Amino acid sequence: MAQQGIGTNTPDKSSAVDIVSTKRGLLIPRLALTATNVATPVASPANSLLVYNTATAGTTPNNVTPGFYFWDTDHWVRFVDEDGEKTVIVEEGENIDVEETVNGNETTYTVSVENGGADNLVMVTIANPDFPGTPGAPEFITDWVTYDELIDATNGLNYDETTGELKLGGTLTENTTISVDEFDMIFDGGFSEGGTIKLTNLEAMDPDAAIPAGANVAVMLADGTLQTYSLEDLLEDLTVTADNGLTMDTNNNIQLGGDLITPTTIVTGTDGSGGTDTANTIAITNLEAADEANNIVVSETNGGVLRTVKRTVSSAITADLTINDTNISDYSPYVQEINISATIPATGDIDVTLPAAGGANSGQVVNIKIANTTDAHTGYLNIIANGGTLTYGAMPFQGWILKSNGTSWVIVGRN
Known part of the structure; x- marks a missing residue:
């Protein structure tokens, strides 16, 4: 079949009929349809047959209004203008399900997220490893991950994969300040009033055990910063004086031998808890022999003053x-x-x-x-x-x- 050109001697090679005009248009047949599901007044319309409907007729959802319609298998389909009905295209995606329900000319789409196949999963967007190498591949895709993959517990926090709980107890990896200027803080069920912090249930040290080598002491500075110092460093910074019967030598050894500057009582015969113990006495041995001494040491009856x-x-x-x-x-x-x-x-x-x-x-x-x-x-x-x-x-x-x-x-x- 030869190509037909109207208004041109060189119709486009891709067309069967090429109409060219700068001041006239193509006038489509005008007829009155009665409903979208009724072919008449056209007898046995072919698919894609185009007409212009002039009538307003029929009942919802098969009613028709003036406008262009084309035949599709068993019903008329209206062309939608800018202010008219829109064609909605809904497609399933990765991890997205679409359920279609058709009721006459009305179609309902129910969009839902697929389940991850296990408890405690979260859908997240991740970078698509196929982008941009694969043509048409999106930059991001969705994937199911567990909480521990999603949550990165750092700087003093630990994540419990079993319970999904974040808890204190991890390693501090940066300088950290806890401010309680406006709020109180609760530790282990205890309430701290007035913007203070309480640390409870700290492990008790065995008083009879030796201090472990390298043990440190936590010291709070004036700005509230906690720092650790060795016991040796703390003792070096301490200013120790000895008086009232004690002296300190150049090696910081404290010894008996100083001047008494206040009335002093040494209680013997006690067990340390208010009771008595006759075994707790004082003995001075290896005294130097006196040369014609005429002095003696006595204990006063009242108070035991020597x-x-x-x-x-x-x-x-x-x-x-x-x-x-x-x-x-x-x-x-x-x-x-x-x-x-x-x-x-x-x-x-x-x-x-x-x-x-x-x-x-x-x-x-x-x-x-x-x-x-x-x-x-x-x-x-x-x-x-x-x-x-x-x-x-x-x-x-x-x-x-x-x-x-x-x-x-x-x-x-x-x-």
Whole structure:
């Protein structure tokens, strides 16, 4: 069949009929259709037969309105203009299902996502390995992944693949700040008020165990940063002083030997919990031997204060004497022995008054001796104790040995 040209002598080779005009168009047959599913008034229309419908007729969904229609197998199909109905094309994609439901001229498409075939899967977009090498391949495709493939737990977090939970406990990989200026933080069920952080249930250290080599101590700086230091570094930075009976040498060794600067009590005979233990005593051994020592260390009855006192004191008198620390140099209730040499004047007596007997001077000995070599005197030596005269005498070289039993003075001998 030859090509036909209307308005041209050179019809396009791809056409059966080529109509050319700059001021006229192709006028399609005009007729009145009655419904999209009724062929008449055309008898046995061929597929793609094109007409222009002039009628408004029929009922939904087979109604027709003025416009171009073409025949498709068993019904008329209307050409859609810009403001008219649109043709919707729905195609299935990777991991996307499309279910089509046709009701007359109305088609419903239900789009759903395929299941991944297992629990706890997530659909994500990933780079297409076939792009751009394969023509027509999209840049991204969809794929099913598990949470652990999707979630990357870092910087102090761990991901539990079994439960799908993110938890603290991983390794910090960058400088991290936790700010609680406006909110409180909860750790292990405990509530921290006032914008503070509590760390509970920390593992306790065995107090009897040796500190592991290389152990570090966490220190919080002024800006809230936690840093670790070795024990050696911390001790080097510490300023240690020793006083009140202690000294520190150039190697930072603390030793006994300093000056006491405050009243100090060392409690012995206790078990550390308020009870007593007679085995907890103090012993000082390897003391240097004294050369003609006359000092002794005594413990006061009240408070146990240690004092140094003379073992013996002496006094020569020619008048009355009351034995005390005012009248006798170095006297103390703890002096073991007091020696009194008395010279009786030619006339008149001499009274020697002993200190009151008590717990402090219990066991103290007083030696009193008349120093006169003749009896050329008229007076007596009176020893006053226990509220009255204990004894008296006037003979040359006469003497008495007296001892306190804690409640009274008694004569235990003569000399």
